[in-house]
Amino acid sequence: MKPLHVATVVASLLALAAAVSPAGAVTFDATNTASNTPGGRRFDQAVGLGYAKRVLSDASTFIWSTFNQRSPAGRKPVDAVTLVVEDIGGVAFTSGNGIHLSARYVGGYSGDVKTEVTGVLYHEATHVWQWNGQGRANGGLIEGIADYVRLKAGYAPGHWVKPGQGDRWDQGYDVTARFLDYCDSLRPGFVAQLNAKMKDGYSDDFFAQILGKGVQQLWQDYKKKYGG
Structure with a gap:
């Protein structure tokens, strides 16, 4: 049996460890x-x-x-x-x-x-x-992103607001989660891009930079789509 090179063995073990431990x-x-x-x-x-x-x-x-x-x-x-x-x-x-x-x-x-x-x-x-914009992102957005992840994972409770409901885009939790889901439908991967930008700071202008529209206009479009 031909001996395996040590580096090959190590590489194989590392690959196996990564495969069985996704985290x-x-x-x-x-x-x-x-x-x-x-x-x-x-x-x-x-x-x-x-x-x-x-x-x-x-x-x-x-x-x-x-x-x-x-x-x-x-x-x-x-x-x-x-x-x-x-x-x-x-x-x-x-x-x-x-x-x-x-x-x-x-x-x-x-x-x-x-x-x-x-x-x-x-x-x-x-x-x-998640990144929090070096502490500059508002709490409503931070909580909205967390609930967005819960929504996409399939664990949104039945008592959450329906799409289009809510008073402000940054109201937080389920309201903001539904809005972020709408934004992500306009450009798949939007939430990932937004989170990445929030590593070094935060500005509401991030929405316009990614989607080409300001966040208030996006909120109005979102409300209009669902008859809000």
Whole structure:
């Protein structure tokens, strides 16, 4: 048997590692510090830490694809994403690369809690990876992009606004997500281009630079299309 060159073996092992680990060198971890509460117990029973870690990995891969970030060089330099289920109010929040999920929200949710938590994690994982215009982008757009990712992943809840609804393009969350989906339909890859521009700063003029129309005109066109 002909001996293999060391470099060939190493290259083959690296290729195999990349194939079985789509999230690359990023690690994902989840803990539940509220297991002694009703919501924490429901999380353990209906969702589970193992499933949550898989969702974080799958969501990250989906986000990189949505943002057209095929190589780690184009992404935020994050090597670990963590989730903590806590006895806190609200739904969830993200600080840096750490996601915090409310056990109280999990405990009080009346629908399919596993699907809901999955959608929340897609939204929050987007906050880990998205660019924020060096802090200059408005919060409505940041939240809208996170909900856009949740929408494209197929986890938009039934109570979200319908296309064309809302008062302002930067109202945030589902309103802005629907508007961004419209913008992306005009130029596929628009959200990826917008996010890329937001690496170094932010201006509403980014919409015109990519789509040839100002954001207010695009909002008017969007409302008109859906009879808003």
